Amino acid sequence: MQALELSKAFTLMESGPVVLVATHDGQSNNIMTISWTMVMDFTPVFAITTGAWNHSFVALKRSRECVIAFPTVDMLDTVVGIGTCSGADTDKFAKFKLTPESGKLVKAPLIKECLANIECQVIDIVKKHNIIVLEGVAAYFDTERQEKRMVHAVGDGSFIVDGRRIDRRKMMASKLPDGV
Structure with missing residues (x-):
């Protein structure tokens, strides 16, 4: 094995799905x-890492709610564009031609163009690490959407795209919760 610069070690682990919040x-x-996302367990509890550097952070702290939306690979340029401009001076829904839709339980909008959306309530904020712990209160999946491949940030400006799914459900049945 070759040594990897320690400052690049995060690129080995960062590749969870890129989401829009x-x-x-x-x-x-x-x-x-x-x-920077994390599934906390088999319940609808998730964590994201963000902080004051994101304009949405203040709204997230005050309202204590959000929607996690899952874009697909055909939306990659939009996803990068959203991440490289500020909501302080940009209406991102208008700029990127995205459609806000009303959810059932939170005021934050669903994003119609995304594959899936999860309405969430903030249940904890771990200030030391800028970790926002969220509980999903409603979830939606667009079964008619043709593109279903999500993207994963490596952390160096490149991305990985979902590929072929390999099924080992039978082998793992004793470890999976019922209905998954």
């Missing part, structure tokens, strides 16, 4: 791109 601050909607 929609917020509503009481007056307007915003979207931020997040590649």
Whole structure:
């Protein structure tokens, strides 16, 4: 094996799905791109890492709710564009021609063009590490959408695209919760 610069070690682990996090601050909607995500367990509890560097962070802290939306590979340029401009001076829904849709339980909008959306409530904020712990309260999946491949950020400006799915459900049955 060759040595890897320690400063690049995060690129080995970062490749969870890139998501869009929609917020509503009481007056307007915003979207931020997040590649630092984590599933907490088999319940609908998730974590994202963000902080004051994202304009949406204030809305997320105040409203204590958001929508996690799952874009697909055909939306990659939009996802990168969203992540490289600020909601402080840009209406990202208008700029990127995205459609906000009302959810059932939170004021933050769903993003119609995404493969899936999860309405979430903030249940904890771990200030030391900028970790926002979210509980999903409703979820939606677009079964008619043709493109279903998600993207994963490597952390160096490149991305990995979902590929072939390999099924080992029978082998793992004793470890999976019922209905998964």
